[in-house]
Amino acid sequence: MLIRPATDADWASIFPFFSAIVEDGETYTYPQGLSSDEAKALWLGQQHVVVAEEGSRVLGSATMGPNRGGRGSHVGTASFMVDGAARGRGIGRALGEHMLAWSREAGFRAVQFTAVVETNTAAVALWQSLGFRIxxxxxxxxxxxAHGLVGLHVMHRFL
Structure with a gap:
């Protein structure tokens, strides 16, 4: 598996799983029914976006950059999506490890996730295994x- 910077050409591969994940209604606060152009602006418009690919198939993608601007810009953040057909293969972990290395190199002092859905137990466990705490x-x-109103965890890790 190769993790590399995303290009505009990758969007055709990212959008199907982006759309499926958002429409599933279990992990992201993005509005449902986004057009491809609206979703592309949200996802590819981040500071640094990568894809995980195997051969020519995009298996997942991650965005990363500062959590806030100005006086909060020393803390990074990131978002991750993995194609449902590729889950369970370590794609999320590889993207998470890549993000941590990139964040260190970019000069961030910590990484903060502000909205990890508490019922997304796989994501919570992954981030905890990579040193994040709630x-x-x-x-x-x-x-x-599926669960109605649930909490959003704020997770943090110093670099």
């Missing part, structure tokens, strides 16, 4: 399609 939970901040 520093707080905003109760009932996410409307899960």
């Amino acid at each position: 520093v707080g939970t905003v109760p009932e901040a996410f409307d899960s399609r």
